[in-house]
Amino acid sequence: MESIEDLIESLAGDAEPVRPARNPFLTWLKWTGMAAAYVFFALLISGHRNDLAERLHSPIFIAEMASLVFMVCSAALSASLLSFPDLYQRGRIVYLPLLSAACFAVVMMVAWRLDNPPSPLPVHSYQCTLSIALLSLLPMFSIFRSLRKNASTHAGWAGVNAVLYAFGTGAIWLRLEEATNSIAHVLEWHYLPMLLVGIIGLWLGKKLLKW
């Protein structure tokens, strides 16, 4: 007990004024705003798909985009809460990305059934995954940098959400940029890689968010 008392004395001796971490809901707003701005500027540079106005009248395309945005937003919120040791005492919200992923899966199943006869496949394939991955590097770096400032007790899950947020941002951009209506293509090269990316996020989280 003596050594604990010594430790307390030493820690108290080091206690400089500390500025509390930003409220996670404000951080979430910042991240979602950043993602929106990032997609907007990326589209300004790359240009949007030429049939965008037409696609925005398609309910299934709107549902797909809405569920993707829901997934990105929920992943950002979850990551933001997970950066606090006690999840900011909002434990249930951190599992919201599971609900958003389920919604997204349902929407994509409906889209798959409605894509009949199937739209023609584009000539390219893995380049889409690569483009999304490259575009997601900057948001990923930014979110991990921000998460490392706090103290996560759920590093793996925080990593999954951080990577989903970044990769989802890239996926939104590519869906608005690439003129393809083939659901088979977007499932295979845009969205299924998210599963692999999630596993990478789990590993990255455990590596990068140690404290």
Add this chain to the structure above:
Amino acid sequence: MKEADLESLMGKALEGDRQSYAELLRETTRFLKPYLSLRLREEHEVDDVLQEILLSIHKARHTYDGNRPYKPWAYAIAKFRLQDHFRFHYGDYLRQAVELSEIEESLAEPVTENAFSYESIRGEIERLPEKQAVILTLIHREGCTAREVAERMGMKESAVKVAAHRAYKLLRKKLEE
């Protein structure tokens, strides 16, 4: 101490009030100690984990903003460090584990009977890890059986046999050098 008092102490600590911070850490120690004692067997383990938790609370104190109860925040850190401790402890235990097939033959043999005398290898035994040295000394100098050693050292009989087996392996290696 009431939850509100803890929050107020933490609020002052974040502003750099060292006395409040020390008081908060003492109070935290007070409510965490029974929590840890229920989950850890040895008193020294409780103290070790408690020190880790206090250090973590210090490192992560900026993640507490005074807008939520203090105790759940402190318990979250405590649980996290306790899990870390278990992971390390059991990970280490498994790393040091011996395959049963490796010692199957010697388990059947009486470990207390050996061809060599204690005095002839006493110097080598004393250089073994402490626990193994004590076990061999009890077996070979005092003539205890594995069961008696287990009772005296508060270990399982199989654990004594495993430790003795390891010690013999080490000794053999040393003597062959």
